[in-house]
Amino acid sequence: MSETPLHTDHLNRSSDSRTDYSFEELLDDGQYAEPLIANGVRCHGGFDEDGRYRSPRTRHRLPAIATWQAALQESGGELLEISKALIPPQYPNVDQAILLCRHGVRDPVVRALTVISVVEGFGAVIRDVKLPDFDRSLVEPIEGTALAHLGQGLFEAHARDEAGWGEQGGHKQMWEAARDLAFENPKIPQDVLMRIMGGGGRRARKRERLFPQIDETLESMIMMLSNVLLVEIFAEQVFSWGHAVLSNPEISAEPDRASAMVSYIQSDENPHVEYLRVALSELAGRTIRTVDDKTLPGREVVFGMLHALLSQMTRTRPEEQKDQAQESLHAALQGLENRQSIEEEFRSLETVWAPPATTGFEPLSAEL
Amino acid sequence: MKWPTLAWRTWRVARTGVFIWGLYKWPSAWQAWGEGDSTHRDRVHERAAQAVLDCALEMRGVIIKTCQAIATRSDVFPKPFVEVLKQCHDSVPACDFTVVRQVVEEELGKPLDTLFAEFDREPLASASLAQVHRARLLDGREVAVKVQYPGLEDLVGLDLTNVQLACRIYEYFDPQPIALLPLLKEITDHLEMELDFTREADNADRVREIFGEGEGVVVPKIYREWSSRRVLTMELVEGIKITDATALEAAGLDLELVVQDLMQIFVRMIFAAGFFQADPHPGNLMVQPNRDTVVLDYGLCKQLPDGFGMGLFELLFSMMTVNESAMVRAFTELGFQTADGDTDVLLMIARRMIGRSDTGRFEGEFTEEMTDELFEAIRENPLVDVPTDFVLVGRVFTFLSGIAHTLGHRANVLAAMGAGA
Ligand SMILES: Nc1ncnc2c1ncn2[C@@H]1O[C@H](COP(=O)(O)OP(=O)(O)OP(=O)(O)O)[C@@H](O)[C@H]1O
Ligand SMILES: [Fe+2]
Numbered sequence: 156m157s158e159t160p161l162h163t164d165h166l167n168r169s170s171d172s173r174t175d176y177s178f179e180e181l182l183d184d185g186q187y188a189e190p191l192i193a194n195g196v197r198c199h200g201g202f203d204e205d206g207r208y209r210s211p212r213t214r215h216r217l218p219a220i221a222t223w224q225a226a227l228q229e230s231g232g233e234l235l236e237i238s239k240a241l242i243p244p245q246y247p248n249v250d251q252a253i254l255l256c257r258h259g260v261r262d263p264v265v266r267a268l269t270v271i272s273v274v275e276g277f278g279a280v281i282r283d284v285k286l287p288d289f290d291r292s293l294v295e296p297i298e299g300t301a302l303a304h305l306g307q308g309l310f311e312a313h314a315r316d317e318a319g320w321g322e323q324g325g326h327k328q329m330w331e332a333a334r335d336l337a338f339e340n341p342k343i344p345q346d347v348l349m350r351i352m353g354g355g356g357r358r359a360r361k362r363e364r365l366f367p368q369i370d371e372t373l374e375s376m377i378m379m380l381s382n383v384l385l386v387e388i389f390a391e392q393v394f395s396w397g398h399a400v401l402s403n404p405e406i407s408a409e410p411d412r413a414s415a416m417v418s419y420i421q422s423d424e425n426p427h428v429e430y431l432r433v434a435l436s437e438l439a440g441r442t443i444r445t446v447d448d449k450t451l452p453g454r455e456v457v458f459g460m461l462h463a464l465l466s467q468m469t470r471t472r473p474e475e476q477k478d479q480a481q482e483s484l485h486a487a488l489q490g491l492e493n494r495q496s497i498e499e500e501f502r503s504l505e506t507v508w509a510p511p512a513t514t515g516f517e518p519l520s521a522e523l
Numbered sequence: 524m525k526w527p528t529l530a531w532r533t534w535r536v537a538r539t540g541v542f543i544w545g546l547y548k549w550p551s552a553w554q555a556w557g558e559g560d561s562t563h564r565d566r567v568h569e570r571a572a573q574a575v576l577d578c579a580l581e582m583r584g585v586i587i588k589t590c591q592a593i594a595t596r597s598d599v600f601p602k603p604f605v606e607v608l609k610q611c612h613d614s615v616p617a618c619d620f621t622v623v624r625q626v627v628e629e630e631l632g633k634p635l636d637t638l639f640a641e642f643d644r645e646p647l648a649s650a651s652l653a654q655v656h657r658a659r660l661l662d663g664r665e666v667a668v669k670v671q672y673p674g675l676e677d678l679v680g681l682d683l684t685n686v687q688l689a690c691r692i693y694e695y696f697d698p699q700p701i702a703l704l705p706l707l708k709e710i711t712d713h714l715e716m717e718l719d720f721t722r723e724a725d726n727a728d729r730v731r732e733i734f735g736e737g738e739g740v741v742v743p744k745i746y747r748e749w750s751s752r753r754v755l756t757m758e759l760v761e762g763i764k765i766t767d768a769t770a771l772e773a774a775g776l777d778l779e780l781v782v783q784d785l786m787q788i789f790v791r792m793i794f795a796a797g798f799f800q801a802d803p804h805p806g807n808l809m810v811q812p813n814r815d816t817v818v819l820d821y822g823l824c825k826q827l828p829d830g831f832g833m834g835l836f837e838l839l840f841s842m843m844t845v846n847e848s849a850m851v852r853a854f855t856e857l858g859f860q861t862a863d864g865d866t867d868v869l870l871m872i873a874r875r876m877i878g879r880s881d882t883g884r885f886e887g888e889f890t891e892e893m894t895d896e897l898f899e900a901i902r903e904n905p906l907v908d909v910p911t912d913f914v915l916v917g918r919v920f921t922f923l924s925g926i927a928h929t930l931g932h933r934a935n936v937l938a939a940m941g942a943g944a
């Protein structure tokens with residue numbers, strides 16, 4: 156992550172360095188000169204007089220996050236960083252996707268874009284995350300922090316950004332629009348939900364308790380924040396992939412408008428990454444009171460979770476994604492005359508990737 | 524068919540018809556109706572329903588199936604009527620063993636003791652069309668044998684005529700008659716499917732294929748050699764009844780996970796596979812001590828048309844995000860139709876349904892109250908054409924919600940879908 160965590164250049168931060176915001180303020184859009192209409196669907200966000208895209212619900216949310224981040228660092232806290240080297244590549248990669256489309260095989264790409272839109276929509280579950288009793292489970296107070304505002308508008312704004320709210324579409328509808336612009340309202344493969352929910356061996360499981368000595372609600376909240384943060388950061392690969400594919404005039408009917416949509420989505424994700432980062436950092440800098448009234452450094456818990464999640468996500472996830480994509484490729488090529496040569500070329504374009512040896516969040520004992 | 528049977532069955536239905544006719548015709552009843560005294564009207568409905576139920580329990584077959592179908596269509600029938608008829612799910616008396624033996628031998632073409640090493644005389648359960656006996660194959664495997672009551676197929680035609688007659692009587696006397704005959708057609712279609720056990724066997728095999736090994740779903744294996752159109756022999760499975768919270772907990776099971784498993788199983792069938800067991804009443808569901816979920820009874824399974832799962836997902840999603848134009852689009856996609864294409868009715872229905880959720884917001888669960896409200900709204904706006912598939916799926920969600928509530932949890936459909944995402 157960069158040293159300047161948040162792009163607030165267009166905001167006049169000094170005029171507003173409050174650390175407390177109301178729910179309504181954190182959901183406030185401010186004024187747009189023009190709304191965002193994506194393929195005929197009204198979406199969130201809009202454009203200012205200069206024609207620049209402005210993300211939704213950021214009038215106070217952006218300066219607030221910047222202030223919380225600054226406050227954390229001014230008080231000697233550390234803003235945690237996730238190394239970009241940990242982000243696995245998208246599969247099929249850009250060249251592979253273009254190869255397929257060039258041969259008229261668009262299903263795998265249309266499917267991938269649809270899956271992305273549905274998964275974005277499920278991002279709305281963030282609003283159902285239960286909050287712990289912070290006074291009870293943390294030694295230090297949380298007034299004026301991002302943590303104190305999670306249930307005060309940050310989760311709700313995030314949920315609405317992803318799934319849309321009322322007549323305004325969110326990322327779900329924006330990805331759909333990008334797909335429909337580029338591929339001219341393609342037929343949606345029937346097995347999208349199967350892909351999302353399928354994948355054998357899934358059954359409800361109580362999440363394994365990594366830190367049974369702390370309050371269960373606190374633990375699952377930290378787990379959820381960490382998980383979503385990583386998903387948001389890993390999405391960077393999805394954006395650059397989507398941008399490259401959708402802006403390619405050879406396969407996209409609307410290269411400019413379709414890829415612009417991806418850029419808008421990407422800029423909306425920025426506050427998500429940053430509020431989650433600062434909230435987790437605030438937790439890491441505090442002391443957790445365990446259920447048996449002992450204490451535990453927050454860092455141990457936050458880093459422990461990030462390490463566990465990163466190890467899992469960088470190893471098994473890319474493999475799963477690859478298996479699924481290959482399956483759908485196989486089905487799409489069925490019956491094509493030149494399928495063998497396409498398959499060969501497809502394989503030759505494979506990105507070689509291996510996860511780095513460390514996550515950067517190894518337990519302290521391992522660091523020594 | 525012997526004419527006494529014929530005459531008796533006709534007479535029995537006619538008697539019930541006349542009784543109901545009297546009930547509704549009774550001046551005080553009409554008067555109360557006119558004045559809109561709802562408690563009195565409810566009582567009339569209840570008594571009428573009780574008469575129908577008594578008749579059905581005695582006659583089984585089509586009549587009982589019709590009642591079961593009525594009990595699931597609160598979008599069409601008055602609520603008090605439906606409530607009484609729900610009882611026909613668990614109070615069917617068993618048939619004599621000599622009759623059972625005769626059916627098995629006729630169907631499988633051999634004497635019972637050359638087919639089975641043991642065969643319990645007392646049934647494990649008796650239902651509308653069949654009763655189930657525990658037995659043992661010659662090689663020692665324990666099985667459950669589902670035996671159809673004799674003569675059902677022959678009776679279908681006759682009973683149908685009788686029910687049709689009853690429908691006509693009803694339509695004649697109700698000031699706002701419900702179009703019963705198309706409904707009856709649907710019921711007979713389903714009934715014909717359910718009467719053919721080879722079809723049920725195919726359904727079971729198909730559902731089993733949706734789930735892999737180790738995914739925690741038990742679909743009893745079918746023993747085709749000992750099965751036919753009217754006898755279905757399957758692996759005997761055991762488990763704790765899914766609504767028996769005390770027993771589940773005593774077995775060390777976490778009720779929340781039991782509910783989540785159940786939700787994921789049905790969400791997977793409906794949204795992902797597009798083929799589902801459409802009758803998850805608590806009698807058809809059990810949980811094993813290792814938390815595997817047993818799903819029984821594949822008599823009523825349904826193949827959803829292409830795109831239905833996605834349409835349903837979009838409906839739930841638009842309700843969650845209160846996006847009304849998307850709700851209307853999804854309703855239309857699912858096959859809802861209004862007489863003059865006026866979509867305001869659909870919106871009104873969606874709003875009423877959302878308004879009945881516990882929080883006033885739709886969070887992904889179809890509670891019984893919400894489904895009731897949905898059907899109530901549809902009934903009050905008969906210009907809406909409701910796709911049968913939607914009714915069946917709605918019914919499944921209502922069953923699941925009821926089970927979840929019994930176990931002290933919620934049946935959030937969107938959450939169950941999201942768990943895999
Ligand atoms: N394989 C089996 N192993 C153990 N018990 C079984 C099995 N199959 C059925 N049963 C028992 O028999 C009962 C009735 O079976 P089933 O539900 O298949 O009949 P049905 O006539 O379709 O009933 P209904 O339609 O009223 O639910 C079940 O509720 C269950 O208790
Ligand atoms: Fe998003």
Ligand SMILES: [Fe+2]
Binds near residue numbers: 278317387424427
């Ligand atoms: Fe996001």
